[in-house]
Amino acid sequence: MEQSVLSAGEADVVIVGGGIAGLCLAGQLASEASVLLLEREGAVGYHSSGRSAALYIEPYSNWPVFALTRGSRDFLLAPPDGFSEVPLATPRGALTLAPAGQEAALDDFISHWQPSCPGIQEIGLDEAARQLPVLIPDYARRAVFDADVFALDTDAMMQGWLRQLRGHGGEIVLDAEVTRLDRSSAGWTVTTNHGVIRTRVIVNAAGAWAGRLGELAGALTVPLEPRRRSAALVAAPSGMSVDGWPVVADAAHTFYFKPEAGALMLSPSDATPTVPCDARPEEMDLALAVARAEEAAELGVRRFVATWAGLRTFAPDEAPVYGFDPLAPGFYWAAGQGGTGFQTAPAAGRWMAADILGAELPKDLCQLGLTREALAPERFG
Numbered sequence: 001m002e003q004s005v006l007s008a009g010e011a012d013v014v015i016v017g018g019g020i021a022g023l024c025l026a027g028q029l030a031s032e033a034s035v036l037l038l039e040r041e042g043a044v045g046y047h048s049s050g051r052s053a054a055l056y057i058e059p060y061s062n063w064p065v066f067a068l069t070r071g072s073r074d075f076l077l078a079p080p081d082g083f084s085e086v087p088l089a090t091p092r093g094a095l096t097l098a099p100a101g102q103e104a105a106l107d108d109f110i111s112h113w114q115p116s117c118p119g120i121q122e123i124g125l126d127e128a129a130r131q132l133p134v135l136i137p138d139y140a141r142r143a144v145f146d147a148d149v150f151a152l153d154t155d156a157m158m159q160g161w162l163r164q165l166r167g168h169g170g171e172i173v174l175d176a177e178v179t180r181l182d183r184s185s186a187g188w189t190v191t192t193n194h195g196v197i198r199t200r201v202i203v204n205a206a207g208a209w210a211g212r213l214g215e216l217a218g219a220l221t222v223p224l225e226p227r228r229r230s231a232a233l234v235a236a237p238s239g240m241s242v243d244g245w246p247v248v249a250d251a252a253h254t255f256y257f258k259p260e261a262g263a264l265m266l267s268p269s270d271a272t273p274t275v276p277c278d279a280r281p282e283e284m285d286l287a288l289a290v291a292r293a294e295e296a297a298e299l300g301v302r303r304f305v306a307t308w309a310g311l312r313t314f315a316p317d318e319a320p321v322y323g324f325d326p327l328a329p330g331f332y333w334a335a336g337q338g339g340t341g342f343q344t345a346p347a348a349g350r351w352m353a354a355d356i357l358g359a360e361l362p363k364d365l366c367q368l369g370l371t372r373e374a375l376a377p378e379r380f381g
């Protein structure tokens with residue numbers, strides 16, 4: 001019988017964190033190295049990765065995020081054979097509305113993103129009302145539609161990379177919390193409640209807890225901030241099918257809603273700084289989401305079908321932190337994915353796998369302007 005890396009007590013690479021960050025790397029690294037993935041919870045994707053809005057939106061955040069998103073597009077639209085039995089990305093579209101006072105924000109959005117994202121088009125209010133039949137007349141002064149927004153199957157993404165990890169002989173251990181990290185000239189000793197493992201490389205894919213794992217390793221202090229985002233599922237307006245609706249948001253990002261399995265997911269687009277935790281929504285935030293969305297559209301929300309919150313973890317410049325730590329050799333940061341961990345995952349996994357193996361960095365991502373320096377933890381040193 002094949003001996004597992006855990007029972008062997010060593011692996012080339014130990015990845016801490018079984019969210020999308022750890023999984024996309026594990027799947028793409030496992031053909032080149034022995035990989036062990038450790039997750040503290042009893043299932044993968046329990047924290048942020050199980051609570052996302054599952055969208056692919058190119059005009060979002062900053063340039064490194066854009067490059068990683070665009071560099072993920074081909075994979076998401078046409079994944080390799082055997083990766084998933086269902087499509088990973090399906091067209092959804094996004095409608096951005098500018099009510100009075102938000103026209104300048106809409107102009108900024110258009111001028112900043114349209115050159116790189118030609119799918120963004122200003123549309124007339126009649127067309128906006130056709131896209132969103134419950135749009136309240138007089139709410140919006142102007143509207144923009146982006147046809148290049150997709151709904152992602154986040155579960156299929158995680159399962160695909162998990163299969164790849166296992167298919168190459170890698171291992172995942174659940175309910176395994178890393179509690180101590182010790183470095184010697186021979187490498188790292190990782191202490192968990194499942195025993196001790198030796199490795200040359202530790203990957204910090206601990207999501208909201210990445211700062212804490214960095215402290216365990218004696219690594220650079222990367223000022224990561226987890227921010228809570230809340231969401232609720234509500235029934236579709238009476239008698240209406242919402243399946244063909246786009247994602248709807250205002251230009252100032254004070255709310256969004258989108259179709260979700262015949263119902264609507266809505267969020268106040270909150271970003272409340274918090275400590276790493278099993279996030280729960282505040283009633284006030286959910287009430288705000290409903291109030292703001294109902295200023296724009298007649299949704300007739302009566303009650304919540306489900307509510308949840310998750311943590312989006314950001315570095316100060318809101319770009320991800322990918323790279324070896326300058327103070328703790330062999331400790332690799334895979335953190336700070338913010339609100340884009342899924343839409344960037346295929347490219348992020350490729351980039352990090354090449355970086356860890358010391359291979360040539362993906363050419364297409366370099367051509368999009370991505371550099372090691374833009375992502376490196378040293379930028380906070």
Ligand SMILES: Cc1cc2nc3c(=O)[nH]c(=O)nc-3n(C[C@H](O)[C@H](O)[C@H](O)COP(=O)(O)OP(=O)(O)OC[C@H]3O[C@@H](n4cnc5c(N)ncnc54)[C@H](O)[C@@H]3O)c2cc1C
Binds near residue numbers: 019040049054230338
């Ligand atoms: C409401 C909401 C909407 C979002 N919408 C989108 C979207 O539309 N598109 C998009 O691309 N992204 C979206 N995101 C962001 C996306 O979900 C995150 O970027 C992504 O899930 C982060 O993944 P992660 O693996 O870094 O973190 P996590 O999924 O939190 O995984 C980290 C894991 O590390 C484990 N861990 C921590 N410490 C230890 C330890 N010491 N030992 C062992 N295990 C440990 C934790 O248990 C956790 O499971 C959204 C997020 C939220 C909350």
